[in-house]
Amino acid sequence: MASKASGIGEIARRYAAAIFELATEKAEIDGVADDFRRIQAMVEDSADLKRLLKSPIFSRKEQALAMAALAKKAEFSDITTNFIALAARNRRLFMLLDVIDRFFEHLSQQRGEVKADVLSAAALNKGQMASLQESLKKTFGKEVSLHTSVDASLIGGLIVRVGSRMIDSSLRTKIQKLQLAMKGIG
Known part of the structure; x- marks a missing residue:
């Protein structure tokens, strides 16, 4: 069980590093960070959204459509929207909050x-x-x-x-x- 958890942590770390690098390269780090803070708040406030992210009952297509609608309504940056779509396509939405936490670790480290x-x-x-x-x-x-x-x-x-x-x-x-x-x- 520990190796599965550490494997998930490694995947989340890689996603976070890639997003951080891309956001830095495109000078959109603050926008992505703001998007991620809003996602954290949305998940904390909505049991339905939490269930959508974590539950395997939802199909890949259902997750992708719901998250695309959320990204559009929230007017997330292209980087955030594309990441969410990729995570839905790869059935990785369950680790979205882990990726966000690791993204903020990178951001904190960069800012000292x-x-x-x-x-x-x-x-x-x-x-x-x-x-x-x-x-x-x-x-x-x-x-x-x-x-x-x-x-x-x-x-x-x-x-x-x-x-x-x-x-x-x-x-x-x-x-x-x-x-x-x-x-x-x-």
Whole structure:
């Protein structure tokens, strides 16, 4: 199973590298990045779109037609539209979000940024995000691209992951540590 997952990851990496190279060559990197951000938001907001991408029940033709209509309505760039058509033709739409994630890894690397995955108990406002970004920039010495998500079970605080490093200042973890200390386990 691990080799299948790593094979898929390798294919996604190759697609992302090719798209990144083409978008850079055609000076459309920002347009493609914007298209990809909108696709991520659309997939997150639509269970039907998520099902279309992931489910093998849809034929190649059905996927291609639906995605072509979406690309036209959203007015995606030619690079994005052609990539989506190619992915549908090759039955690779299931890895679309993986390709997009890897594309953004290339973009961050080119811009000298690091990616920070931030999990918070509640949505962060612009001021909190700017403050966190500045703090992480000082810590890592690079521009930081924040990718936020919400998990109410944290109760409060944040969990920040940058590469292999993790900073957990969530109340959930602090409560767990306190419970263990009270039991004499920590």
